Amino acid sequence: MKKDLSIPSRILVAFASGALIMVFFLPVWRIDLFAPQYPEGLTMNIWINGLSGDVDIINGLNHYIGMKHITVAMFPEFKYLPYVVLFFIILGMLVALSGKSKFLLAYLGLTAIGGILAMYDFYTWGYNYGHNLDPTAPIQVPGLFYQPPLIGHKRLLNFDAYSFPHVGGWVVIGAAALAFSVWLVEWYRHRPGRLRAGSLPVVATLLILVFLSGCAVKPQPFEAGKDACAFCKMGITDTRFGGEILTKKGKVMKFDDLQCMAGYLHTGILSEKDIAQKLTINYNAPNSFLEVEKAFFVKSDELKSPMGSNTAAFPDQTSANAHINGNAQKNQWDSFYHSIQ
Secondary structure, eight states: SSSSHHHHHHHHHHHHHHHGGGGSSSEEEEEEEEEEEEEEEEEEEESSSSSSSSSSHHHHHHGGTTTOOOOGGOHHHHHHHHHHHHHHHHHHHHHHHHHHHHHHHHHHHHHHHHHHHHHHEEEEEEEHHSSSTTTTOOOTTTOOOOOSSSSSEEEEEEEEEEEEHHHHHHHHHHHHHHHHHHHHHHHTTTSSSEEEEEEHHHHHHHHHHHHHTTTOHHHOOOOOOTOOOOOTTBBOTTTTTTTEEEEETTTTTEESSHHHHHHHHTTTTTGGGGGGEEEEBTTTTTEEEETTTTOEEEETTOOOOOOOOOOEEEEHHHHTTTTTTTEEEEEOOHHHHHHOO
């Protein structure tokens, strides 16, 4: 592609590179730790030039298993990362001003290389941090290491560790996705009959929305014999009951019985503003989830749920009615929730 970029493309590239200014004021990455003694979670926020969050508490816990104290000094990257971000801002603006497609291609190449190097650097730090342990630590488990996940979830002793981009990280990802979308649309635009130039903003926006929707937290299937209830700690053996709470931090909490799910919510440990979704299992289709506010609930002694609520959820009134007999009751979520004290 040798032709110059269209005006809409240049505006979008300028917007993408300008958005990176937000990275100076927002955390880029986050690591969350959850355990029975810390149900509300511990968070470490990583910025381009520092750390914030519950770093001192995390260091105190990690001391017992021989992990080094996390300090700003152990990240030499903090000294030059602000300059790297500034470089990409300036480079993106130059691409927009010049309108040269070859400059955009160079910008994208450097963006890809920078992303790969950043993830490799993060992995290397996590590997050294989780493997180089103090041999005199109070708690030692031979052969066990504590490398945090690069991205996603990992179980470390009794802690669930989650590693995901923070707001600043999503800005970087969104800016890169927008720039790549511009190049893709421009490439198609110069193919006769493929795409009109006026479609560029719409197509670029759709590509970004598809990308971001793929990164959203999603319910996880129950694994009988492996998963445990987040409230009663019993192993999950029957996948027809219970539900899940999805938090805005990306954590998925599983419950073997709706009574456990309601009981956990009653504790107030997790605030409503921190909840992304409350889901229940569809009794007729295990590991198919329903929003609790839209589900129909049936309570019957014949259902025999794991923790005795004997309550199951159905997607509609017809399927719920099919399970109602003389001893059954049908309720909405609010009625069931307030009946559990």
